[in-house]
Every structure is written in C-alpha cells, then in structure tokens.
Amino acid sequence: MIDLTERILRQVIQPRPVESHKGTFGRVLVVAGNEQYGGAGIMSASAALFAGAGLVTLASAAVNRTALHARHPEIMFLDWTETAALRKSIQSADVIVVGPGLGLDPGAQALLRMVFTAVNAAQTLIVDGSALTLVAGGAIPFPQQPQLILTPHQEEWHRLSGLTIAGQTVRANQTALAQLPETTILVLKQHRTQIYADQQVYRNTTGVAAMATGGMGDTLTGIIAAFCAQFGQNKKPLPATLAAVYLHGLAGQELAVDHYVTLPSQICAQLPLLMARFSRAGL
Numbered sequence: 001m002i003d004l005t006e007r008i009l010r011q012v013i014q015p016r017p018v019e020s021h022k023g024t025f026g027r028v029l030v031v032a033g034n035e036q037y038g039g040a041g042i043m044s045a046s047a048a049l050f051a052g053a054g055l056v057t058l059a060s061a062a063v064n065r066t067a068l069h070a071r072h073p074e075i076m077f078l079d080w081t082e083t084a085a086l087r088k089s090i091q092s093a094d095v096i097v098v099g100p101g102l103g104l105d106p107g108a109q110a111l112l113r114m115v116f117t118a119v120n121a122a123q124t125l126i127v128d129g130s131a132l133t134l135v136a137g138g139a140i141p142f143p144q145q146p147q148l149i150l151t152p153h154q155e156e157w158h159r160l161s162g163l164t165i166a167g168q169t170v171r172a173n174q175t176a177l178a179q180l181p182e183t184t185i186l187v188l189k190q191h192r193t194q195i196y197a198d199q200q201v202y203r204n205t206t207g208v209a210a211m212a213t214g215g216m217g218d219t220l221t222g223i224i225a226a227f228c229a230q231f232g233q234n235k236k237p238l239p240a241t242l243a244a245v246y247l248h249g250l251a252g253q254e255l256a257v258d259h260y261v262t263l264p265s266q267i268c269a270q271l272p273l274l275m276a277r278f279s280r281a282g283l
C-alpha cells in the first residue's frame with residue numbers, strides 16, 4: 001500500500017500553457033441528478049468547473065436547469081430526455097461522469113444503457129452513485145471500451161463485488177477488481193480512501209470527518225473528471241485520479257482547521273487556490 005503525499009499534486013498540476021484556450025483543458029460531461037437528487041448533478045458539475053475543466057456540461061432532469069444556472073452560468077445544460085443531443089454531447093466529451101443522483105427507476109436504467117453504449121475507447125468514464133447500484137443489479141454490464149474509473153463508497157462496492165464491508169481486504173478487493181474490464185481504476189471511498197489500479201494499491205492520507213456531508217462524493221467525481229480532462233492525457237488517468245483524491249481531502253482538511261463541517265461548495269471554492277499553490281511549487 002503506497003501512501004499518497006503532496007508530491008502527487010506537484011507532479012500532476014502543471015502551470016497552464018500560455019498558448020491555450022478552453023478546449024485545451026478538456027470537455028467534461030456530467031450525466032447526473034434526477035428530480036429528487038438534482039443537487040448531486042449540480043455539485044459534480046460545479047466541482048469539474050472549479051477544478052479547471054475547460055468546458056463543462058450537465059445533462060440532467062429538466063427541472064434542474066434554473067438551479068444550475070442561478071449558481072454557475074458557466075456550465076452548459078442539457079435536458080437528458082433529449083436523446084439525440086445527449087448522444088452528440090457524449091461523443092464530443094473527453095471525460096464523462098455518470099451516476100450521481102441518477103436514481104434507480106426504469107428511466108435511469110435506460111439512460112445508463114444509452115451512455116454505456118455511446119462511449120468510445122478514447123474517452124474516460126467515471127461511474128458513481130446510482131449507476132454503480134444499477135450495474136450491481138446485474139442487468140447493465142460495464143462497457144469494455146472506455147477507460148473506466150469507479151468511485152464506490154463501501155456499501156456500493158459491497159453491492160458490486162459481493163464483499164461485505166468487513167470482507168473488503170486488499171486481496172479480496174484486488175480479486176474482485178480483476179473481474180472488471182482490464183484497465184479499470186477503483187477509487188474505494190472511506191475515511192482513508194484506497195485506490196486500486198495496475199496491481200498497485202494507494203492510500204489517501206488527506207480528508208477529515210468534517211467532510212462527512214451528503215454530496216461530498218458527488219463533488220469528488222467532478223474533481224477527478226476535470227483532472228483527467230486536463231492532466232490525464234496520453235493514457236495517464238491514474239496520476240490524475242490520485243491527485244484529485246488527495247486534493248479533495250486536502251481542501252476539506254484545510255477548511256476544517258476553523259470549520260466544524262465543510263460543505264461541498266466550500267471545497268469547490270478552495271480548489272483554484274490550492275491548484276495555484278501546487279502548480280507554482282512545481283516551477
């Protein structure tokens with residue numbers, strides 16, 4: 001087990017090239033947030049925006065449009081029942097997040113099937129929340145083509161792998177991961193999140209109990225997405241993922257010095273400050 005340190009941030013977060021534009025920093029599409037869990041989609045997309053993705057689109061239940069734009073007009077919005085437009089949006093994305101607040105009803109199942117069918121081998125697909133629970137149900141297999149990043153909490157991993165929380169040992173987790181598409185990265189969230197990839201296991205050393213608030217995992221998906229979009233090119237999604245997990249915890253930890261609880265929106269606001277600090281450290 002390799003403990004993550006600040007070094008991963010200096011290694012991954014680079015000063016922005018002078019000759020650049022929004023397209024340089026990647027296109028993230030977030031498919032998330034039904035009528036009940038609209039906040040999940042908004043938090044994931046907001047985190048992608050604050051973590052530096054060049055263009056962010058949220059595909060969600062139509063009712064979430066105004067709430068999103070009242071907070072962040074920078075994020076584009078798509079009604080996820082507009083299937084042709086959604087398919088087009090999937091095709092032009094570099095990184096897709098699917099699942100936070102998606103729900104488990106037949107509409108959510110159809111949407112998940114559609115996303116899994118439309119993604120291609122050049123893309124990164126981050127699967128979280130309800131989407132993991134739906135796959136665990138057995139009727140919708142993970143796609144083989146894209147780079148998969150799964151971000152279950154321990155109960156979601158229980159549903160997916162069949163391993164009880166007490167049975168989630170390193171060896172058992174590695175064996176379960178070997179049943180999934182070959183290059184899958186597993187981010188197994190808990191108070192000290194573990195990341196499994198390439199036969200290796202990493203342990204996050206940041207994060208505090210002040211972060212135990214609904215929406216904190218939704219927020220992590222957006223940070224991973226933005227990091228893969230900006231820094232995960234040339235088939236290097238693993239360092240980008242490790243840095244995103246570390247940064248998410250560090251933001252919460254620093255806030256917790258004088259905040260008893262830390263909200264996802266506060267974590268987002270910290271991200272550009274921390275990224276500036278660590279990109280300069282690399283100079």
Ligand SMILES: NC(=O)C1=CN([C@@H]2O[C@H](COP(=O)(O)OP(=O)(O)OC[C@H]3O[C@@H](n4cnc5c(N)ncnc54)[C@H](OP(=O)(O)O)[C@@H]3O)[C@@H](O)[C@H]2O)[C@@H](O)CC1
Binds near residue numbers: 036039156217
């Ligand atoms: N504002 C919004 O829109 C929000 C929308 N959300 C969306 O809601 C959907 C459902 O997601 P969900 O995570 O809330 O529920 P579910 O999948 O039933 O899992 C909970 C069960 O797992 C257990 N558990 C065990 N270990 C655990 C661990 N380490 N971390 C966490 N849980 C752990 C836990 O144990 P217990 O609390 O009982 O001790 C409980 O029995 C999903 O799409 C999500 O994206 C949320 O993000 C919230 C904000």
Ligand SMILES: Nc1ncnc2c1ncn2[C@@H]1O[C@H](COP(=O)(O)OP(=O)(O)O)[C@@H](O)[C@H]1O
Binds near residue numbers: 192
């Ligand atoms: N006590 C804790 N210490 C450190 N990190 C925590 C703690 N509680 C929660 N977190 C972090 O918050 C996130 C929770 O994810 P998740 O349960 O999926 O939340 P949600 O679905 O509500 O967005 C994970 O990244 C987890 O590591």
Ligand SMILES: [Mg+2]
Binds near residue numbers: 129218
């Ligand atoms: Mg979650």
